[in-house]
Amino acid sequence: VQLVESGGGLVQAGESLRLSCAASGFTFSSYAMSWYRQAPGKERELVASITRAGGSTNYADSVKGRFTISRDNAKATVYLQMNSLKPEDTAVYYCYALGHYCSGYVCDDGGLRVEFWGQGTQVTVSS
Numbered sequence: 779v780q781l782v783e784s785g786g787g788l789v790q791a792g793e794s795l796r797l798s799c800a801a802s803g804f805t806f807s808s809y810a811m812s813w814y815r816q817a818p819g820k821e822r823e824l825v826a827s828i829t830r831a832g833g834s835t836n837y838a839d840s841v842k843g844r845f846t847i848s849r850d851n852a853k854a855t856v857y858l859q860m861n862s863l864k865p866e867d868t869a870v871y872y873c874y875a876l877g878h879y880c881s882g883y884v885c886d887d888g889g890l891r892v893e894f895w896g897q898g899t900q901v902t903v904s905s
Contacts (some may be wrong), residue, residue, distance in 0.1 A: 786899030
């Protein structure tokens with residue numbers, strides 16, 4: 779199983795970045811996907827999440843209206859488009875996959891919880 783993030787880098791405030799997370803080794807479409815971030819000295823926090831089919835998304839208040847999460851199940855990839863970046867967005871961004879299996883079948887909650895993390899990609903926003 780692999781989750782490989784890419785697209786991080788150093789940008790100035792107000793600029794944009796698009797993160798990608800390529801998944802392999804598991805049935806991507808059976809997993810809800812999320813992006814988390816962790817800034818130095820702070821706890822890891824949820825940035826955005828998307829359901830298995832991509833029909834529903836959820837965002838942290840701090841990124842609403844600026845970030846957009848999307849997924850391409852055919853390419854087994856999840857994206858995070860980040861616009862109007864701010865210095866406080868500086869963090870390591872992690873890709874996260876969460877699946878639930880009930881009696882061997884994919885379910886929305888409960889049952890066996892299976893989760894995977896990527897290795898992270900650094901995003902630095904200068905003022």
